Amino acid sequence: MSRMTVISDTPNEKRLHIGDQHEIPETLGLLVRHDLIMFPLMIDQLQIDDQAVKNLIDAALAGDRLIGIIGVPRSKEESVAGVEFPHVGTAAMIHKMLKLPDGTVTILVQGVARVRFTEVVETEPFPSARVERLDTVLDDSVETKALAHNVASEFQRLISLVPQFPDDWKAVVQTMLARPDHLSDFVASNLNIEIEEKQELLETLSVSERLTKLTKRLNSELEVVELANKIQNQVQKEMNRNQREFYLRKQLETIRHELGEEDQHATETRELRERIEKANLPQHAREAAEREVERLSRMPTAAAEYSVSRTYVDWILSLPWSTTTEDNLEIRRAQNVLEADHYGLSMVKDRILEYLAVRKLKPDMKGPILCFVGPPGVGKTSLGQSIAHALGRNFVRMSLGGIHDEAEIRGHRRTYIGALPGRIIQGLRRAGSRNPLFMLDEVDKVGQDFRGDPSSALLEVLDPEQNVAF
Template identity: 55%
Template structure:
């Protein structure tokens, strides 16, 4: 038994020794392989040096050194670059670290540090370029011309940081390209929709495999100049998760006091972004941090009125779609009445994307007819539109066909522009409960409760004191129940509809209401008046009841809209009731 135990112990020791020997052999082979490779590379370097034929790495190093000595880079960049060149020169050519250093040197030398494009300072030429690309948008054009005028007087003026806010299809992105062309600058665009990682903005540190700069410096490298027009698209679609907050990283990019020394984690050298014109675009500012909004000059683009859409279609859209479909410029002609009918019955938008698609559909049908029968010129009249686009998708005009009890029309501001919706109230016997439906937000529900409290408090004066609210259920509904609705601006319409239900008097159907109400019946100002007025104008409604405190917002409206509509300014609920409820 003792011998058996000894044999067992010896067998275990033998296995351990065999394993150690295997490890030593493997290590020795790897070391010998590395030593052999190092010796061969040194021999190859010596041979190529004696022959006067530089190797590939030497050529790269010499090219990097030549770039850095070209006086196109700041002192900090030259010092860092020369330091990394010495590191690269001492590394084996095929090592992973050499590849990382080589990639860093490529980024460092290809970024524009001093190269800039010369601005156009001719205001008339810039105005002509903007007018040839976009109809309307006077405020944006005026702001750009102001910048050009200041540049003529002072070369050291700060570049503007703008934020275009408006519904889809109003030309925010294309306007950025036009601004770049008007200034004779390069144009670059980065979309931040769905970005959730802070490293997308600031880059990854060089220690990581496959690391690279963030999107800001990537676009600057593509631009090739230090003063491009840099568009940050869909800034309101930024996300946030455990990897950081990209909107916080943008604070440094969009702050004029900080972006002259922007810090990217990969480059690790301050980069000057102050000479670029940054233009952010968003559909709404609701989800952006206030600190980020405060750093930008916000310009609202609420949408186009009908006349502007007709002008855009006649000047830009029709011709562009005809050429894109391979037809001659005069192959298809749209009458003004046909364009108006498309706008009213087949689109319901603040922008012109739906109008563009409708025009493209008609042009494609002509292309098919021409391919089949070689038909030449073709004119599209008002009566031809349903033949090509089918039945009307929207009803132009008043949302309600006639005056009704307990129904008032409100206007909302959505990411797609202003939108109209009737507020319906129904009374029923019950236990005094209040039902709010139509996917209302918290603020909108509070407006409904405030309207009900006002109606109960003034029952005697308004003529329904016999109603026992403890035995009366109230149901307030906003149609289009699948669409979320929020904000206090529907409070005035809710109060009017509720009092109409209680008094059994009809509400005028040709009036739009907007305004926040208080328990004392005061009507407070609301936002987005321009977008709401344009929605009413698109629907053909001529009377607009609004808070008296919003009078100054009418200045931003087109002059012909102000002339065509009747604005009723109210300071309290009594004024609104006298304008909306039929007393007879």
């Protein structure tokens, strides 16, 4: 710990009897500090490392111990160059100076009176300025007393709400009711407000006007502090509830372990891993499922994302990744099925049989798209069912009429609550095989609005290069 040397001290009697009529000299050495507005009778401790300020302190201690203090915002230079004159500041008395071995100086100063610095008279060896004492205007009216009582009451409430304020300040405020000018300076110096507001209060000589401004500022500060405390209490209650749930779950886990029972969370994770082993998934799907199950094993079941991840894994495992139906490309049988299900439509039937014949000659051909056009009721949907029956494939009908959101086709993002895969994936799960016959019905009635354009998303569905891995 650094050893401090006491250089000078002012007797307690002198410190306690600094009054309103303390004589102020015509010129004072200037101490300009960032974000420091000192009010009369208030005491503050300052750290000094600038040589010019040390010269000022030495000269003050050799004389009447008085210096002038001016506060400036951090946006301005911390010197007389950053001050516009005339400027209202404070005459202060140095009570104590402490020197540290590293050369830093600490001073204990107390405000004496408001003063106006009119002009700079010297800059070397330290800046000094001509001063005029400013006396506060204090009337003994009922209004001023009422304002003082209101400010004292509001500030005492603020002391109760702010942990940084000592409780004994309430008694200090109560004793100052007899001197509203001292009360206003004490409250103004301890409020957490901008330096511009403090400077305005320092320049306000009327005590009643000063108390009025403090009343407005205290009301605003109380609203902010009370709301912050309310939010903090709500957060604390939520944290306590979460901690209690965590503690109880740990206890339940320990009890189950002692009874030889397996934890439900661990059971679900183990069952999911077993389903992945039996599902015969392709490599990319298997890696995705195992990654999600690993996340689930580390995630508490009460977490909001648990159900989202669990639903995602369930969808992966429910899809028919390796289940297919074998095509029956017997042309004669297909013709009999079409004739049995539909009367007429000879041109349409011939086109379908041509398609089946090409499929039989070139089995590795990517599935083309057949487009049926006609008025309602002529048998477009039933023709699709007949083709599926003839091929021996499962049939899935998906009506696109009135769809406005492309997510209905592609699927929703997992970040949304209640997100589901698109209708294509849902149809694959219902079909139970990976090569069903899809009938996209009423494709001409797809809607379009600010939510998206589903018809553009259909390109991904209909393009053979993309829909194989939709």
